[in-house]
Amino acid sequence: MKKILPVLIIIVSLVVTASVAIGIQRTKTVDWEESFNEKSNKPYGIxxxxxxxxxxxxxxxxxxxxxxxxxxxxxxxxxxxxxxxxxxxxxxxxxxxxxxxxxxxxxxxxxxxxxxxxxxxxxxxxxxxxxxxxxxxxxxxxxxxxxxxxxxxxxxxxxxxxxxxxxxxxxxxxxxxxxxxxxxxxxxxxxxxxxxxxxxxxxxxxxxxxxxxxxxxxxxxxxxxxxxxxxxxxxxxxxxxxxxxxxxxxxxxxxxxSNLSWFLEQLSFRWAWYTAVIFGILFMIFNAKRRQRIIKIIKPLQNTTIAFVKTVSNLYFETQDHKNLIDKKITYFLEKIRTDFNLDTSALNDEFIERLAAKTGKKKEVVKKLINYINWLRSKNEFFEENLIKLNKHIEAFYTT
Missing domain, CATH: 3.40.50 (Rossmann fold)
Structure with missing residues (x-):
């Protein structure tokens, strides 16, 4: 940019000097055309x-x-x-x-x-x-x-x-x-x-x-x-x-x-106007090449879902509230079955087992073990850590096999 600036200054000076010289040498003539134009300020406008x-x-x-x-x-x-x-x-x-x-x-x-x-x-x-x-x-x-x-x-x-x-x-x-x-x-x-x-x-x-x-x-x-x-x-x-x-x-x-039309008819002003426009464009082009605003680094938002789940899980585990955790795991599992496979989960019987196995493509034995264990847990009032671990294994086996 430093090398180009002196060249631009010289060109601008030459153009301005030329336009002034032409304006001085130009003989102003009066337009005597009989236009009878109501917008014209010339002698024979009206x-x-x-x-x-x-x-x-x-x-x-x-x-x-x-x-x-x-x-x-x-x-x-x-x-x-x-x-x-x-x-x-x-x-x-x-x-x-x-x-x-x-x-x-x-x-x-x-x-x-x-x-x-x-x-x-x-x-x-x-x-x-x-x-x-x-x-x-x-x-x-x-x-x-x-x-x-x-x-x-x-x-x-x-x-x-x-x-x-x-x-x-x-x-x-x-x-x-x-x-x-x-x-x-x-x-x-x-x-x-x-x-x-x-x-x-x-x-x-x-x-x-x-x-x-x-x-x-x-x-x-x-x-x-x-x-x-x-x-x-x-x-x-x-x-x-x-x-x-x-x-x-x-x-x-x-x-x-246009309100600018009269000025553009004046030769000196027209040269000055076009010069200003051209060099304004050149200035913007060279400035855009040489300068760029600092791009602020925006850190992506952290996914805190896993941390939240861990925190809640630890809370339930620390309080030894196995019943609550078992109920929630069963509730979430059945909700996913209803959403993904559009099955009614109100009656977990043999017909439900066959339909779930058919829709998911899972082995009937795996599905039967999971549903029977859920039915067994629902009949119990007291739960231990082993029950929670076994339920989790059955659910993981359903998704992995």
Whole structure:
């Protein structure tokens, strides 16, 4: 162990030095992927908005939907097997193109029953386009990367969305029955937020989901624009469609991400962590080889049965209580006959002698002498040492012959 220790120290030093050097040289980059993941703290995740939902709807239940909306809403409909009846507002931010046709049908039924569907995305499921008779188009931002977002009936200033290569807008919709609630502007205004009355309920479609991201909510006063969008939703329970189900499969439960995962994404920490684990294992292996706890010597328990028998025998012999010893020897012998050979010992007659000899395979003369002597002893009231010795000889002859 003494020879290995310096080598281990050198290896640890080299690994730690290398990990620190890599960490210093590594240029930190920002991930601008538009995931719209409610668990992501990256610029285009929506964890800030997701965490604020309970504050925006203080007196109501905010539930996260980790399944396809179709299966979830069917399960939580009247006379179904869900834990509650789904009523309120269903919110989808980004990634709505994963919706299957049966989920779109259930969402439309949900709205038709008097509830609210709110979707903010660049485009929607084709079934939504066909059902609501809408078309979405795109205009490229040729001057810079800035567009302006405004709401028609809410008194707030236009909100800037930067890092924006272009805008999506509604190129076709029912201008008589649908209500225009907001615009985006690059060169001129385009409708990007509409209200669709649907049955007894309402559908709100919005075309700039980046407004809900961490980057925009935490920059200047852009959160006011999102507050304006959400203000159209009624005061009721909220069902938030989770992005996580798209990553893990939306037919099952979503696994929670490990708390260690963020640290393992950091290169320096990952090197340090793996180094610590590897050398912890090596330390245990070498320690196990070189050290062993002292094994305590446990003496086996002594068999005191023979000593006890000798002590009791000596006690009876010293007191010259031959009658007691003879009675006990007869009792113990007959008990063994009953236990080993399942014979009735209540009548020690000729029939018993023949049956005992047959079952034990002993000579009939030996068995007869022993049983006759036992019967003779039982008829006596006074005993001597010779009687005890003779009984013992007969019993030993029975077991040895």
């Amino acid at each position: 964890s800030v908005f997701y965490k604020e939902l309970p504050n925006l709807f203080k007196d109501y239940k905010v539930r996260t939907v980790f399944h396809q909306p179709g299966s979830y809403l069917r399960a939580n409909s009247e006379d179904s097997y869900g834990e509650h009846v789904a009523e309120g507002s269903f919110i989808i931010i980004g990634n709505s193109d994963y919706l299957e046709n049966d989920s779109v049908d259930e969402l439309l039924n949900f709205a038709d029953a008097g509830n609210t569907l709110f979707i903010s995305d660049y485009y929607f499921s084709q079934k939504i386009h066909d059902t609501l008779n809408i078309d979405v188009d795109y205009i490229l931002n040729e001057k810079d990367s800035i567009s302006y977002q405004s709401l028609k009936y809410i008194d707030i200033e236009s909100t800037i969305i930067d890092k924006n290569e272009g805008d999506y807008y509604f190129a076709r919709f029912d201008t008589i029955n649908y209500h225009v609630l907001g615009h985006s502007k690059i060169d001129y205004k385009h409708v990007n937020f509409i209200h669709v009355p649907f049955g007894k309920g309402n559908i709100y479609l919005h075309l700039e989901p980046k407004a809900f991201t961490n980057y925009n909510l935490l920059k200047e006063e852009r959160y006011k624009y999102v507050e304006g969008l959400i203000s159209y939703l009624p005061e009721n329970n909220v069902y938030f469609d989770s992005y996580a189900k798209i990553q893990t499969g939306y037919d099952g439960d979503v696994e929670k991400e």
